Amino acid sequence: VRTIAATLDPVRTSSRLALIADARLSAGAGRIDTLIVPGGSGRAGAADDPALVRWLERAGTRVPRLASVCTGAFLLAAAGLLRGRRVTTHWAFAEELARRHPEIDVDAEPIYIRDGSLWTSAGVTAGIDLALAMVEEDHDPELALQIARHLVMFLRRPSNQAQFSVTLASQQPEREPLREIQREILEQPGGEHSVEAMAARAHMSSRHFARAFRAETGVTPARYVERVRLEAARRRLEETATPVQRVAIECGFGTGETMRRSFLRVLGVAPAEYRRRFHSRGDRTTTLA
């Protein structure tokens, strides 16, 4: 991994962290396999730097794989690299991107989008999902999964389910009845998803269902249900002010106590504490220089 900047002087990020680039644009960067353009509050100025934009125009058309994180998409757009492509960016800026560049097909829904050799991602952490997807492509899903675990990365899923984060995607079953069951769980985490009930819906004996599910996804049915419920609960805690108790019921945990224990076991924090730490205050955005 190498960093390239317009200058070799320290570059301050929006959080004041100073980075020193490995190379200057003018020096050329040698052969590049994947070019990743970050976003952040500095991107407006960068888009006004003719030398940088010109460099991007050239490099962007030559690299085998081009990517942006967050508002980095604006830079790619300024360099004319997104014409006619399907891309995403930070949700708070998606409308602006679409307005300023009508020639781009902007979709703010997925956490990242791959359009051929062009990869774009939503907010900063979505960039991790994007990077993991690249690892998966270059190597295999198992390695991506290992890394995700190593990073103690929380699973992320777009609401439209058109695109799962790699960790969940690697658990996509082949067989139709099992996919159907998975869909039901994802759509209604609070529903009745005991092993027996799911087996009945799939027209299988519970023994066979559990065995098949495990073989296809690598996770046992109940554990999968628990994961999905945990995800749903996390999202509600992050994005709403719904009382913890009600979140527990809505997400299929019988009681608040059950959800609490699940949180402690998997995430290491209790629900209330989790909300205190991660609840987002609406329009606040995260950007990276």
Add this chain to the structure above:
DNA sequence: AGCGTGCGCCGCCATT
């Protein structure tokens, strides 16, 4: 904080 019990899981074997 502690506890009984029901559920999930799996090994094993029979059946299809």
Add this chain to the structure above:
DNA sequence: CAAATGGCGGCGCACG
């Protein structure tokens, strides 16, 4: 014969 499926029993543990 191999593979798919079903049933049983027992163990561990999480739910309430």
